[in-house]
Amino acid sequence: MAPAGNERFNDEAADWDKNPSVQEATRLAFDTLKPIIQTLSECKQSSSGSGLDVLEVGCGTGLLTLRVAPLVHEIVAVDPAHGMIEMLKAKAKISTCDNETDGPRNHNNIVAVCGLLEDPEDPLLPPQDPTNPTGRRRKFDLILSHLVMHHVPDLKPFLGTLLGCLSPGGRVALTDFEDFGPEAIKFHPPTKLEGVERHGIQAVGIEELMKEVGFQDVKVSIGWTLNKSVEYWRDNKPGDTLGFPFLVCEGVRP
Ligand SMILES: C[S@@+](CC[C@H](N)C(=O)[O-])C[C@H]1O[C@@H](n2cnc3c(N)ncnc32)[C@H](O)[C@@H]1O
Numbered sequence: 001m002a003p004a005g006n007e008r009f010n011d012e013a014a015d016w017d018k019n020p021s022v023q024e025a026t027r028l029a030f031d032t033l034k035p036i037i038q039t040l041s042e043c044k045q046s047s048s049g050s051g052l053d054v055l056e057v058g059c060g061t062g063l064l065t066l067r068v069a070p071l072v073h074e075i076v077a078v079d080p081a082h083g084m085i086e087m088l089k090a091k092a093k094i095s096t097c098d099n100e101t102d103g104p105r106n107h108n109n110i111v112a113v114c115g116l117l118e119d120p121e122d123p124l125l126p127p128q129d130p131t132n133p134t135g136r137r138r139k140f141d142l143i144l145s146h147l148v149m150h151h152v153p154d155l156k157p158f159l160g161t162l163l164g165c166l167s168p169g170g171r172v173a174l175t176d177f178e179d180f181g182p183e184a185i186k187f188h189p190p191t192k193l194e195g196v197e198r199h200g201i202q203a204v205g206i207e208e209l210m211k212e213v214g215f216q217d218v219k220v221s222i223g224w225t226l227n228k229s230v231e232y233w234r235d236n237k238p239g240d241t242l243g244f245p246f247l248v249c250e251g252v253r254p
Helices: 006-018 020-048 063-071 082-093 155-165 182-187 203-213
Strands: 053-057 074-079 110-114 140-146 166-177 216-229 241-252
Touching (some): 006 082, 020 063, 020 166, 020 216, 020 241, 063 074, 063 082, 074 082, 140 155, 182 241
Parallel strands (some): 053 140, 074 110
Antiparallel strands (some): 166 241
16 A cells, blocks of 8 residues: 555655755765765675675665665665656666766666565565566665655564565664654654654664564664754744754664
């Protein structure tokens, strides 16, 4: 079943990348995640000679996906909103590059999937063995998810699905804004609260939930702070901004 708010993301897909705050949040997420990805990638290269297999859940238009892709072997990017996935597919095809001197980048290692992932054995995911397309689904070295958890109605099954999508020893690095108190509601303008299940993620709560679901070596820390306009709230005035801390939630599949 499509989640509440799916309509919203289909409607917003075409203009998603034009929002400077979304771009800034992605830039800060990538700066924080890059060293984690590079370290894992070096470990995998030295142990098996290949790069990382990554799953990104709630990839949207692929702002993070396109940055991560050059660092990994393959990234499977999943989102339930088809409008978002169509944008990602279009961008991946035209070989966007952030810096013109880099020349066109190869995005052949992005697999874009439209669907709501609720089962690690969902046939939407690529098969582990390409010669057995209906067999067991692929397991991943790393799962990323940025600005998604606050839209997920029930985080326990969501985390359980992510755990089931990991290879043994694989890890998650999930980023979302923190529920730091009543002002966290101001992350979204009052007109964009459709599909928002919670006003950020509580650090202690998510750490306990990740352990309960079965993750090991759970670490929840503040990765960065995003300054964002809150002028659309009645008790604020034009030009007002607020700093929103972002959590990086890491855990390992035993
Ligand atoms: C705030 S957007 C973030 C998109 C992208 N990660 C970014 O930072 O630009 C949230 C995304 O999560 C997706 N989403 C909503 N509910 C979801 C769920 N239960 N599981 C996975 N993705 C979901 C939406 O379709 C949307 O693309």
